[in-house]
Amino acid sequence: MIVKMSKIALAGLEKEKKRLLDSLMSxxxxxxxxxxxxxxxxxxxxxxxxDGCLDRQNELETDIRxxxxxxxxxxxxxxxxxGFLEPKREIVTSEINxxxxxxxxxxxxxxxxDEIESELSSLRSQxxxxxxxxxxxxxxQSFNLPVNQCSTGKTTIxxxxxxxxxxxxxxxxxxxxxxxxxxxxxxxxxxxxIYCAVLYHNSIEKSVVEILQKYGFSRTAFDGxxxxxxxxxxxxxKETEEIQNSREVLANEVKELSSILFDLEILHDWFMMExxxxxxxxxxxxxxxxxxxxxxxxxxxxxxxKEKIENEFTCLVEISExxxxxxxxxxxxxxxxxxxxxxLLELYSLPGSHGVDATGLLAPFFLISFAVMMGDAAYGLLMxxxxxxxxxxxxxEGTMEKSIKLLFLCGAATVIIGALFGGWFGDLFDQIFGRxxxxxxxxxxxxxxxxxxxxxxxxxxxxxxxxxxxxxxxMLIRDGKILDAIFDVLTWYIFLGGLxxxxxxxxxxxxxxxxxxxxxxxxxxxxxxxKGIFRKxxxxxxxxxxxxxxxxxxxxxxxxxxxxxxxxxxxxxxxxMGTILGVDNIFGIILLIxxxxxxxxxxxxxxxxxxxxxxxxLQYVEFFGRFYEDGGKAFDPLKINTKYIKLKQExx
Amino acid sequence: MEITLxxxxxxxxxxxxxxxxxxxxxxxxxNAGGAAAGVVTEDPSKFGQVxxxxxxxxxxxxxxxxxxxxxxxxxxxxxxxxxxxxxxxGLLFLAASLPIAVIGFFSAILQGKVAVASIGIVAKRPKEFxxxxxxxxxxxxxxxxxxxxxxxxxxxxxxx
Numbered sequence: 089m090i091v092k093m094s095k096i097a098l099a100g101l102e103k104e105k106k107r108l109l110d111s112l113m114s115x116x117x118x119x120x121x122x123x124x125x126x127x128x129x130x131x132x133x134x135x136x137x138x139d140g141c142l143d144r145q146n147e148l149e150t151d152i153r154x155x156x157x158x159x160x161x162x163x164x165x166x167x168x169x170x171g172f173l174e175p176k177r178e179i180v181t182s183e184i185n186x187x188x189x190x191x192x193x194x195x196x197x198x199x200x201x202d203e204i205e206s207e208l209s210s211l212r213s214q215x216x217x218x219x220x221x222x223x224x225x226x227x228x229q230s231f232n233l234p235v236n237q238c239s240t241g242k243t244t245i246x247x248x249x250x251x252x253x254x255x256x257x258x259x260x261x262x263x264x265x266x267x268x269x270x271x272x273x274x275x276x277x278x279x280x281x282i283y284c285a286v287l288y289h290n291s292i293e294k295s296v297v298e299i300l301q302k303y304g305f306s307r308t309a310f311d312g313x314x315x316x317x318x319x320x321x322x323x324x325x326k327e328t329e330e331i332q333n334s335r336e337v338l339a340n341e342v343k344e345l346s347s348i349l350f351d352l353e354i355l356h357d358w359f360m361m362e363x364x365x366x367x368x369x370x371x372x373x374x375x376x377x378x379x380x381x382x383x384x385x386x387x388x389x390x391x392x393x394k395e396k397i398e399n400e401f402t403c404l405v406e407i408s409e410x411x412x413x414x415x416x417x418x419x420x421x422x423x424x425x426x427x428x429x430x431x432l433l434e435l436y437s438l439p440g441s442h443g444v445d446a447t448g449l450l451a452p453f454f455l456i457s458f459a460v461m462m463g464d465a466a467y468g469l470l471m472x473x474x475x476x477x478x479x480x481x482x483x484x485e486g487t488m489e490k491s492i493k494l495l496f497l498c499g500a501a502t503v504i505i506g507a508l509f510g511g512w513f514g515d516l517f518d519q520i521f522g523r524x525x526x527x528x529x530x531x532x533x534x535x536x537x538x539x540x541x542x543x544x545x546x547x548x549x550x551x552x553x554x555x556x557x558x559x560x561x562x563m564l565i566r567d568g569k570i571l572d573a574i575f576d577v578l579t580w581y582i583f584l585g586g587l588x589x590x591x592x593x594x595x596x597x598x599x600x601x602x603x604x605x606x607x608x609x610x611x612x613x614x615x616x617x618x619k620g621i622f623r624k625x626x627x628x629x630x631x632x633x634x635x636x637x638x639x640x641x642x643x644x645x646x647x648x649x650x651x652x653x654x655x656x657x658x659x660x661x662x663x664x665m666g667t668i669l670g671v672d673n674i675f676g677i678i679l680l681i682x683x684x685x686x687x688x689x690x691x692x693x694x695x696x697x698x699x700x701x702x703x704x705x706l707q708y709v710e711f712f713g714r715f716y717e718d719g720g721k722a723f724d725p726l727k728i729n730t731k732y733i734k735l736k737q738e739x740x
Numbered sequence: 741m742e743i744t745l746x747x748x749x750x751x752x753x754x755x756x757x758x759x760x761x762x763x764x765x766x767x768x769x770x771n772a773g774g775a776a777a778g779v780v781t782e783d784p785s786k787f788g789q790v791x792x793x794x795x796x797x798x799x800x801x802x803x804x805x806x807x808x809x810x811x812x813x814x815x816x817x818x819x820x821x822x823x824x825x826x827x828x829x830g831l832l833f834l835a836a837s838l839p840i841a842v843i844g845f846f847s848a849i850l851q852g853k854v855a856v857a858s859i860g861i862v863a864k865r866p867k868e869f870x871x872x873x874x875x876x877x878x879x880x881x882x883x884x885x886x887x888x889x890x891x892x893x894x895x896x897x898x899x900x
Contacts, residue, residue, distance in 0.1 A: 435870050435871065435874070535895075538892060538895075538896065646885075646888075647881060647884055647885070649888065650884045650885060650887070650888035651884060653888060653891060654803065654806070654884065654887055654888070654891070657806055657810065657891060658802070658806055661806055661809050661810070661813075664809075664813065664818065668818065694795075694799065694802070697792065697873075698799070698877070698880070698884075701873060701874055701877035701880075702877065702880075702881070702884075704874060705874065705877070705878065705881075708874070
């Protein structure tokens with residue numbers, strides 16, 4: 089059902105604006121219309137100005153972003169046990185006020201977190217730099233001279249590396265021969281390089297360097313280091329320890345600060361509410377001391393809201409019904425059994441404010457379509473149990489609640505349909521026990537008799553198509569176009585009914601005359617909006633072509649068979665693969681369990697997605713095509729929109 | 741048990757179904773995957789949304805595999821001995837594999853194109869993501885019909 093809306097116009101005092109909008113927000117039933125058209129209207133533009141302060145909104149947005157990143161930063165320290173889909177915390181207003189008193193402190197913490205974050209990252213990079221240096225020094229550890237004092241007046245020591253595969257003896261020989269005043273010393277060896285020191289008299293520097301270079305010597309310089317290598321390593325280790333200590337200090341600080349996580353979340357949501365209210369100002373029109381806005385609210389609440397606001401505030405509230413043909417925002421309201429199907433409608437497009445709410449109309453057809461395409465009782469049972477668990481365990485809200493409940497209903501329908509056609513994990517039990525018909529179908533086996541299945545799918549489609557034409561007729565009658573309903577719907581019913589009766593041997597004569605009567609009435613009436621007898625007849629005859637459309641729509645329901653069969657065959661393939669080693673030995677059983685677990689999980693997911701999408705398509709294309717008027721704008725009231733907390737009325 | 745030309749033809753049918761449906765799916769999934777990677781570069785949190793869109797053109801490959809499997813099962817590859825086949829019967833298997841081989845190949849590639857466009861929806865209007873799924877799945881209809889045709893032929897059309 090589409091909820092009837094009334095227009096509300098409200099004029100109030102600027103000084104009460106904040107409180108008034110807060111009050112509207114907590115009621116959550118009034119949508120404020122955009123002021124754009126009024127502001128552009130000549131009659132209004134001179135009198136009022138646009139309200140709303142973009143700077144304030146930006147400020148709030150920045151604050152929210154900062155708090156969000158702080159919350160994210162704290163989340164590893166969150167001590168609360170948080171389950172999946174945890175309900176929001178319930179908070180009373182006085183608690184919010186307590187938090188607001190601490191707001192400057194909290195904001196300081198938030199900026200402190202920012203600082204800590206950058207400090208930590210600079211510490212991290214320092215530490216890794218030191219660690220790299222230590223790694224470089226370790227091979228030189230046994231070199232005991234201070235690295236900055238490696239030369240005397242006459243002699244020099246150079247340090248460097250040679251490739252691992254260098255033949256040391258060859259170098260030593262050559263040095264002895266060509267540069268006799270030198271000593272070659274190996275400091276250490278790794279799998280990649282040889283670390284060596286060469287002492288020589290300055291007079292033979294050139295020949296030493298030449299020889300070394302020939303063997304791929306590369307010099308290592310320790311710029312800026314003093315003392316021996318091991319002293320340096322010790323110093324660096326101490327430094328990294330210090331860094332680690334200060335990192336720990338900072339981490340502890342974060343841990344301590346994380347106790348404000350509670351307050352942060354509350355503050356976050358408070359800022360969100362502030363922002364929402366500030367944004368709603370954008371749609372107000374103001375003078376110096378007053379403001380005015382127009383909006384929508386459900387008619388049944390109009391009286392109450394008016395009374396409450398007028399009692400509490402100095403203001404003028406005017407409630408009026410929408411003018412004839414005026415579009416209003418659309419809010420769907422259905423009983424709890426039908427409500428889970430609303431997302432299907434939202435996914436397509438909401439009905440126009442004067443259309444019909446098709447939720448209840450499509451629900452049974454969607455369920456059956458989905459169930460036939462899923463087609464497996466065991467799969468349905470799994471869906472039922474999993475979604476049932478979520479419904480039982482968690483307090484779900486909004487679209488999430490509807491989707492899970494839809495899954496639950498689809499699961500239930502799949503169990504029934506699957507049992508009718510005998511699919512329990514495909515033919516798993518037949519394969520295990522090695523004989524067909526272990527769990528016999530309650531009706532017939534769709535895999536063994538696909539033609540019969542196809543016939544029923546098509547009959548199901550025909551019912552839904554005829555039903556959609558009926559809804560069209562109802563809409564015409566509702567709008568007082570009774571003749572149109574007779575000409576556009578009843579004639580088709582006669583014609584199609586006649587065609588159907590033709591298939592029944594005992595009634596075929598009656599069917600023939602009905603069909604002929606239907607054709608004649610369609611030809612005579614369908615061209616009634618055209619001018620001239622010839623044109624009228626011609627467009628009447630052309631209209632008969634719609635039969636093709638109707639037939640192709642009905643045949644489109646053969647996808648029910650196709651999807652169901654594809655799923656059942658895939659399941660059967662999985663079962664065949666699983667039982668390939670037999671079920672009378674342990675390996676066979678293990679294989680069966682593994683293959684069945686993976687295979688059937690996959691089949692449920694891919695089959696479920698396919699069944700859902702195609703069931704939805706049958707509603708959107710075949711069903712909606714004949715009657716559905718979309719294009720409604722969703723009712724979007726000013727309301728409290730929070731992420732972490734739920735406002736609770738204070739108990740007095 | 742003698743291997744006949746009939747067996748060769750039936751194997752060729754199974755191979756055709758698996759090859760072409762799989763080839764098409766690989767193309768479709770690859771194209772969609774490229775687009776998906778682009779979106780994830782910008783916003784890694786959209787991974788969950790682009791993944792189903794990328795997978796959608798992959799079902800054809802599955803249908804091809806299923807058809808191949810059924811053909812092989814029907815000619816007795818998984819039991820102790822192959823069922824004797826005439827050349828004509830082999831040709832029937834070959835023909836039965838054609839719908840999913842041909843339609844599977846083309847529909848997977850075309851579905852990949854719609855998937856790429858729908859991944860664009862995720863990039864620009866993440867809230868309308870489910871509409872992208874519906875649009876992409878529309879192409880699937882024809883692969884479903886093709887696999888139905890192939891399955892009906894294999895399961896009921898060929899009497900051994």
